[in-house]
Amino acid sequence: MSMFALSGDKFVELFDFNAKLVCMVKTSVESQAPAKRPKHAVKRQILLDEAARQINDRGAGAVSLNDIAECAGLSRNALYYYVTDRADLTFQCYLRTCEAATENLAAAYEQGRDAIERIRIYTERTLSFDQPTLAALCDPDFLPEPHRATILDLHRRNIETLENFIQDGISEGVIRPTHTEIAAQTLHGMINWTQLSHKWLNQKDGNALRKRLTGAILDLFFFGLAASEGKKFSCPVDVVTLTTRPFNAFDRAQATQEKIAQLVAAASRMFNRRGIDGASLDDISASVGATKGAVYHYFDDKMDLITQCYERAFDLYSMFVDVAVAQGTTGFERSMIVMHLNSQAQAGPTPPLMLQPGLLSVPESHRARFVQQSLDIWRRCEALIRQGIEDGTCRPCDARAVSSVSAGSFLWLHKWLPEDYALTPFQLADTQCRILINGIACR
Template sequence: MARFFDVKVCLPIQTSKLWPFWNQSSKIEAMAINPTSRATASRPKRAVKREALLDEATRQINMRGAGAVSLNAIAEAAGLSRNTLYYYVSDRADLAFRCYLRTCEANTEDLAIAIEQGSNICERIEHYIARTLTNSRHPLAVLSDQDFLPEPQRSMIGELNRRNVETLKALINDGIETDQIRAVQSEIAAQALLGMINWSQLSAMWLGQRDGRSFRRRASAAIADLFFNGIAANRGERFDNSLDATQLITQPVNPFDRMQASQQKMLQLIGAASRLFNRRGLDGASLDEIGAGVGVTKGAVYHYFDDKTDLILRCYERGFELYDIFMDAAIAQGTNGFERSMAVMHLNCQAQASAAPPLMLQPGLWALPEAQRNRFIAAASDLWKRSNAMLQAGVNDGSCRHCDAAMIAEVSAGAFLWLPKWLPENYPLSPPAIADQLCDLLTFGVAKR
């Protein structure tokens, strides 16, 4: 059954100010869109089956994307017939909505309990990280394909998620005001933390690892360590970036060369598609919208790509090419493990905040053809191993703190991969300035020294 919480009741008075965005209207809206929730209270068996259905659907959404899940496969895995499935949900979009709604409610609950149980701000944030990743309950859907949902469900999930983000931001701001957290940009800090948490629910799949409780506990500990303490061994050491991601990926083009001009147009389409896929999810962006982004029709898009899957594959291929370019440039530029690790982070942040970013690693990997999927997993794993090697070299040369280098190299990617999901069009900071803020956060952490 759907869970709702009047958090002002369960929180002590001194922390209730962190919850200005939740009210009873959310409960009313959710019950209106979720009419079966009351019925399941008197039918425990049906409630159990419904939760099993949402569990399997959530796993499939994270693997295949909201628009590519198979209702037949989900029903079979949940022990339901196809006809019985329609007792619980009306269609694929309704199923995705219910999974996203349950995730938002779980995040609200995790924040409320963490705030209630923690004795200080840092403890509360640490409790929240641990509850989200290690609590033995239902799986959580990464909120990447919200634009796949129709209205008003899309707006509702966006609003519930916004309230949870605002609560986390308020928690960070409260820590700054009470001198428990150093002065940081709370929006960037909150979103970086959420990005690492969300990526940790996908990274095992993308890196060919085994997900499970031990992996989640290790990821939770690494995220907390990185968020609070950063990676720099010396608190006085700062990273000054001299690399420009745009210059690294821009190639000279002869406009009078037909082949080069055609190649440039295709790259523009790939860049526009990557940007839209990053913001709206692979299932939330249409070919019409992608073509409009560069001023061409859907027919022109089909001139360069066989179909949407072909376009997605080309976007990932370009993405991994750029990720390798950034890695090579960081290795060449840095003089120690810390500088190289931060250079990779800075370049990736710049790129994801730009107008033509690399395609982020996101839900939908298992919807791709097997051969290409395995190739992308191998490429992602290679990037992670190189990042781990740089960070471990920093530990060895004394420029980085002693830490779980392999896991921090893994979870830290979420800080830049999540950027397109929250960064508004009119954000006041430039891509290099956003990269500066994120690198400062991951250099020193937020804990006050």
């Protein structure tokens, strides 16, 4: 059965262009590598597997070419037959991620009978533990042009294809009317987070965990969290009001703390949008009208700034759960307040730092504390869903897995959200929460 015989014109155009572009770029990259003898092809795959793991663990700018070469069984000199430098290695890993997404979307279209089944196949193929290790597209700004633009364009076209799946499902009557872009990005965010979350939640990545989390993503995305059909929810809290704090500009100590807070908030926003390795201290200082010297006046180095960004993030994530417990009356309401506040915050101008690649680059003393804080928040969110199942307001589900994967829906918001997006942060959170309340599938 031919995909092209079945597909609509728009899908054919998107997929065909993406496939040709991936092939063209891949051919260009491989032309600079050794001749494609079987031994070299295998070595290249091992090299990209190890590089993707390090990118996910340490961030693109912190990978060690020596370590990667050693794990791939190559000398440092032999490594340069395959890549020219760290940026080229990252580009090849990101290119493989885009290529895998294009192939998985094509396979899903071929094999799926309707949009629901195609989304399921795509998600299962992408998260299969048997697939090669893929680098999360978190640091594209680390790449020089034109490589950065190439990756962003390939990724955009893959997301548009996923949007077309959802739109087709609405036309077929198997998916309820929804905001297709936000729905596609919500699913993509949960998939991306699942490939990284085991580090932050102290889990062992493997086939059993991937299957469990894949099932949780599909259950939540298709059917939502609410026990009753057409459940309504209105968040009682605006995150701006919640996080705004008065200060006395004439109090020197308070003024200093406010400057530090502004730099940390600006850095968090920049790191979320460009990746930790894609945002420089010059970029961060310029965004608040300061100099690089001003950043070094308040922080020892970039890692000190990153650490303080994570400390602020966990303070906010924990506060959102506290507020949800105080404001909600059922497990469902409390769970959705947590989701809504996190979506508002990530869509706003001063978001918390998202949990992203680079955990292993954080100093060990801070890393252990951050992982413990991640676990504490995860367990509290799981408890809220369990409470909802017990009080009858949440559907029976794998509460532990759902509380894990749902974080991906808001953690990845800043990666795609345009600066001039039509919806306000509160409206965007409303739209995203409607997807997670009732799911996209017509029950």
